Amino acid sequence: MLYKVIKKVDYKEFVSKLISDFEFIGPVKKDIATHDFVRINDFSKLDINYKRTTIAPAKKILFPSTEVLIQYEIGEDIKISSVYEAKEKILFGIDACDVNGLSFLDRFFSEDLIDEPYFSRRRKLTVIGIDRMPSKTNFSLSMGKEYAKDGFDLFLTDLKDRYFVRVGSEKGNGLLSKYAITSAAGDEDFKDYNKFMDTYRKSFKLKADVANLYDNFEQVYDDAQFWKKIAKDCYSCGSCCLVCPTCFCFNVKDDMELNLKKGNKIREWDSCMIPEYGLVAGSHNFRPTKENRLKQRYRCKIKTFADRFGSNSCVGCGRCIEACLAKINIAEDINSVKKEVSV
C-alpha cells in the first residue's frame, strides 16, 4: 500500500475540488438526531464529525431501497431492458466498519452470479473512507472490522494538523495526484498514526465476546427459553435489517402502468424480521414467530458467512442497536450466548 499525508489546509482544497468536479456524497447533518449520506454541493455542508452511525447506511448508493431491475414494454413484441443508471460518484467519509460492510456486499453480490444493478454502480464509485472515534453502540473491534484493509480508494486518518492517507487503488492515487498536494508518509507520520489507532481501539465501550461463537450458537439454537427471553420485546419491525450495512435481502415485484403496456420489475429492501418473509403458498410460514426470525437474523449475521466467506457479515457498526426501539442489542446477545453456554 502507498502511504501519504495531506495537510489540513490542503485537505479542504482537495475536498472542495472533488465536490465541484464530481457527484460527491458525504455525511450531512439531517436534523437534531442524525446525519445522512447525501449529495453535497458545498464544503460547508460536509460534517464528518457525526456522532451516530447515520441511519441509512451507505449501501443505499449502490443498492437503493427501491430500484427498477428491468423494464418491459408489451406490444407486438415484448421489449425487455435494464435501466440502472450508473454515474461516476465519490462516496466520502464512511468509516472503517462501513468500508468493510461495502466489501462484504461487493463479495456477496458477485458471488456465483454478478448482480449487475449493484456492480454497474460499484464500478463507478470511488470510496474515500475516514477513521472516526467509535460511537456508543459500535463494537466493530470485537468483530475484527474496526480497520479497513481494503475496499476503498483512499482512507484518511485525522492526525490533528494533517491527514494520514492510505492509498487503496490506482484510482485513488490518480485523484490525489490530480487534486491534492501530498507528501509521502514518513516515520513521524507512522508514529502518530499508530498512536491514533491505539487510542481509537481503546475507545470501544461496547464489546462482544465472539470466541467460540461459531459452535456456541448451534448449542443455543434450539433452546426455546433462551430465544424467548432475547426476542421478548421485538416488534418484528425490521428496522434492524434495513439499517444494516450488510443486509441485502430484497423483494421483487412487477408493477404495470395503468395503460397496461409498460411494466417494471422492482426490487425493494426486505427484512427477515417480518412475518411475510418466510411465507409460502398454502399459508405455510417457515419462520412464524419472532423468536424464529430473530435467531435467523443472528444466524445470518454471525454464523452463515463464517461458513460461506470465512468471515461474519456483521461488521459491528451498531446501527441495528441504535435503530431498535425494543433495545435489542446484538452485542449483548452475543455475550448472552456465551454466558448461556458457559454456566
Add this chain to the structure above:
Amino acid sequence: MSKPKVGIFGLTGCGGCQLEILNLEDQLLDLIHAIDIVHFTEAITEHSDNYDIALIEGSVATRHDAERLEHIGKIAKIMIAVGACACTGGINCLKNLYGVEKAKELVYGDKKGWIDAIETKPIEAYVKVDYYARGCPPTRTEIVDIIKSLIVGKVPEIPNYPVCIECKRLGNTCVYDLGKTCMGLISRAGCGARCPSAGVGCEACRGTIDDPNVNAQKDILVKYNLTVEDIMEGFNLYNGCKKIEQKIK
C-alpha cells in the same frame, strides 16, 4: 378482468378519499381508460346500478348508510373499502366513544329525535369486503394498485409490515429520536411513512399489522416515560371501533 365497471360511493366520511381519486392527475386519464366509472357521486352525474367493483368511502353511521351499503353489496362482485372510515370506522368512531345518544343530545339538544344516527361501524360489519385501501386518506398509489391488480389478475400487495420499514427505506430519522412518540412500530405500512417523514409520529390511520407486539409497545412506552393511556388516546383517533385496548393488558 378487462375494463371492469366501477362504482365509487361515499357513505359517512369527509370525501377526501374520493378526492384522492380525483387527485390522480397524471394517471386520471389512464384510469378512466382502464376502467369504466359508472358511478362517482363526487365527480359525475350519470349513475348506474351495473358495476363489478364497488369502491366504498366512509363508514356506516346512519340507517340510510347501512341500507345503501347492503344494496351495493348485492350488486358488486368485488367490494373495496377505501379509507380509514370504511376500513376501520376511522375518526367517526370517536362518536361511539362519546356515546351516540349523548352526542345527539350535545349537538342537537331537544331536536335530536330528527337525527338518523347509529353507532359508527366499518363497512365490514355489514358486507363482505375483499380489499382494503387503508389510511386517512389512503394513498392514490394504493387505490390505483388495487385496481391495477384486479385488472391484470393478481392479488393486490398490501403491506403487512410496520411503518418502520418504510421509514427506513426512506432514510427517515425515527421520530422517537426527535423526542416524540410514534405508533409506526405496530401500524400497517403502505402510506409511505408520510407522518414520520413530516416529523410527526404515526397515528396508525391504517390500523395495525396482523400480529402487532402490543405488549412490547407497552414496555417501550415505559422506557420513554409514557403510559398506555397516552398511546391509546392516539390510537383511538382512527381505530376507536377496533377496541385494541383490550389487547393491551
Add this chain to the structure above:
Amino acid sequence: MENNIYIPDLARITRIETVTPLEKIFDISFIEKEAQKKFNFLPGQFVELTVFGVGEAPFSITSNPNNKDKFQLCIRAVGSVSKAIHALKEGARVGIRGPFGKGTFPYKEAKGHNVLAIAGGLGLAPLMSFLTYVMDFRDQYKNLMIIYGAVNPTNILYKNEIAYWNSRDDVSVCVTVDNPDDKWTGEIGVCTKLIPRVDFKPDDTYTIVCGPPVMYKYVVVELEKKNFKEDKIFLSLERRMECGVGKCNHCHIGDKLACVDGPVFRLWDVRNLKEAI
C-alpha cells in the same frame, strides 16, 4: 447489458393441459432458438417464470431433460402468478430465467442402484423430470418404486404416466389417497404408511422425496426406521424465493440457500441445517 441476471428470456406456452381442478401442465419453448439451445437442465432444477405485469415465481421443471425443444411445468393455482398463468391461453408469452439450482436429484449417483421415489401432492411434479429420465435409461438402474399420496382421486396428477408405469413390470407404483370416493379401490391414507412395505436394501437404495413442508419429518422417520442411509436420501425443499439466484436470501435454510445450494438436498446436509424440515 444482457448480463443482467434479472432479465428473463421470452418463451411461449405451446400447450396447456388441465390435469386436476387445481393443476395445469404447460409446455413451454423459448421464442429465440439460441435461448432454447442454451437451456440445458438437470432433474430437480427449477425456473423463475414471469407473467408480465403480475410477477415472477419459481417452478420445478417436470419434463425429461432429454427433450430439447421444449420443457414442461406443472402449476397449481394458489396465488398471483400461478393463477395468472392458469388464465393464459396457448400461444401466450411468458418470461423464463433459469434453470437454477445446483442441488439436483442424484440421477448419476443412483445409477446401478434401487430408486425409491416418495411424493406427496404436487410434490410429484418436481420428481417427474427425474423419473422420466430414469425411464429413458431404465436398464441403468435397479428396482424402481414410486409412492405417491394425493388428497383425493380427482387430484391425482400424471394419471397417464401412472397408468404407463403400472403397465410395466419393472416399475412398482403405489398411489394412496386421503379422501377416497366411491370408485376408489386403491390405498387409503398418507403416503408414509406405505414406506414400511418397501423391501429395498437400504445400502443399495437412493430415495428421493418431495411434498408439502409438513410431510418431510414423517417420511424421514419412516425411512430411518428402515435403516435408509442419510446420504442416500434426497429431499426437494420449497422456500419463498424472490430472485432464484442467491441474492434475495428468502430461501435461507440454515446457512444454505435453497435456490443455489438446493432445491434438492441430501438428508445428511439437511440434518445439519437447522429448521430445514
Add this chain to the structure above:
Amino acid sequence: MAKNLNIEVSPLSRVEGHGDLVIDVKNKKVEKLMLRIPESPRFFEAMLVGRNWTEPSHITSRICGICSVAHTYASIKATEAALGIKVNEQILKLRKLIFHHECVQSNTLHVYFLAAPDFFGAGSVVSLIETHPEVVNIALRLKKMANDMVRIIGGRAIHPISTVVGGFTKLPTEEEMYQMKDMLKAAYADLETSLKVLKTLKLPQFERETEYLSITDKKDYALYDGDIKSSDGWIIDGKDYLSKIKEKVVEHSTGKHCWASRDAFMVGALSRFNNNFDKLSDNAKTYAEELGLKAPCYNTFMINIAQFVEIIHCIDDSIKLIDELMVSGLDENKAIVSVKPKAGRGVGVVEAPRGLLIHDYTYDADGKIEKANLIIPTNMNYINVEKDMAAYLPLIIDKSEDEIRLAMEMLIRAYDPCISCSTHFLNVKLVNN
C-alpha cells in the same frame, strides 16, 4: 312547458357529499322547494370533547377532505388563541402559502371539474375529456401544482401533517422552495388559456342582492386571517361572531341554517370578492375585468368566475411570499414555537374555499377540550341557496322539466356546496342564546 313539476334529485351529483333537492310546483305555484341533507351528522363537537390540544386540528381536518387545510388552520388558530400563542413571521408566511393552495386546488376542482361540464353541456368531466381535452388537461395540471404545493409544505395533499399548533414540524428544503416557485410560474400559461375559454362562456343572467359575509384585512386579500365583514356595513372581531351570526336546526335538512343582519347571507368566493376586491393582485384585477366581474356583483353564477380570479391572486401572492421567505432563507430554529397548555377560550376564523369557517374551543387547564363549536360555510349558505332558488325558479318556469332540473342543479352547484362538512352540527345551546 310544465305546469306541474315534481323534481327530486337524489343524490345531487358533483357536489362533495350528499344532498337532495326537492321541488314541488302546482299550477305554476311553488309549493315546496328545499335542499335536503340526508347524510349522517358526524358530531365533531362531541368527538372533540376531552381531546388533547395537539389533536383537534387532526380531527377537524377530517370534517372535509376538500377543505382540510382550512379546517386545520381554523382549528390551530382557535387553539393558539386559547393557549395564548403567537407565531413568528416565517410561520405566518408559510401558513398563508399552504392556505393559498388549498384555495387553488379547491377552486380548480370546482370551476373545471364540477361546474364546467354544465357550461359545456357535458354530463361530467369524463365526457369533457372527449369534447374539451385541453380544458381537462389544464385543470389536471393546476390541481397537481396546488396539491404538490400543499404536499411539500404540509407533508400530504389532503389532511396535512406538519401543520401543527405552534408552527411546523418540518420545513420545506431550499430546493423545494425554488421548485415551488418554478411550478407557480409555469402555471401562468394555463391561466392565459383558461381565460380565453372562460370568455366564451355564457353564464345565466340572474341577480339577487343579498348580504355578503367574509373576513377582511387591511393589507391582504384576506383568506388566512382577518376580521369578519358584512356588505351591510359592519366589521367585527372574529371572536365576537356570536353577536351577529345566528343559526337554527331545521327539520328537512341535517344542515343547520344561519342568518345575520337579514334573513340570509352568502359566503364564499363572491362574498370575498365583493368585500375585498381592492386587495387582489393587479393581475387578478385585470383578469376579473376581462371576464366582466365587477364588485359588487349580485349574480350567483359569477361565483365560478370569482373562484377563477382567486386562483390568479393566490398564485401571484404565493410567488411574492416565496420571494420574501427566501430573502434570508428558512430558519429551522423558527419552525415552531413552544406551547404550554392552559385554560381558556379561543376562536379561529378563516376563509375556507367555500367561505367563512369558524372554530370555537374552550380548553381546561390540562389542555383538553371542554366545549367546541364549529360553523361551516355550507351551513351559512343554506338559506341563501333556497332564496336564490325561489327567486330563480319563476324566471325559468316555462322551460321543460329537464331544463329546470339542470338549471336548479347548476344554481346549487355554483355555490360549490361542500356537503360532507355541512353535515356536522352546531351546538344547539348556542343557538338559543
